[in-house]
Amino acid sequence: MKETYGEMEIDEARLAAADPDGLYLFMLEDYPYMMTPDHVAAFTGTTSQEIRKLLGRGEMQGCRIGIRWLVPKLGLLNYLYKDRREKEGDANEEAPLRQAL
Known part of the structure; x- marks a missing residue:
């Protein structure tokens, strides 16, 4: 299921796959999708x-x-699952995000 954040669609399935243990997503519900370093x-x-x-x-x-x-x-x-992904050998599946100047 996809939600929207402004005009951007958020792929909930992709978020759930990034949190295989389900440890963090419920705690992140109150945070905006695009978080500041303070968040x-x-x-x-x-x-x-x-x-x-x-x-x-x-x-x-x-x-x-x-x-x-x-x-x-x-x-x-x-980032939170980085060490685990490196141990399991699929760390290269992460798509890098671009920096906008």
């Missing part, structure tokens, strides 16, 4: 500065619009 920091218990560092190094998927970073829920889920 991600609040969810993960880190600082927004650390989230920006992860984004800048390409360790977390996100897009940059001007000086503002946005992280889709799918990008956060891919």
Whole structure:
């Protein structure tokens, strides 16, 4: 089932597949689909500065619009399950998100 976020469609099946254990999606329900580093920091218990560092190094998927970073829920889920995917050998299935300048 696909929901919309503004004019953008959100593929719920793809989100569910990115969270195979079902650990995070229910906790992310109150967050917008495109989260700011502050949102991600609040969810993960880190600082927004650390989230920006992860984004800048390409360790977390996100897009940059001007000086503002946005992280889709799918990008956060891919980051949270990154170690598991590397161990299982399918880490290359993640499609990188482009940075907009």
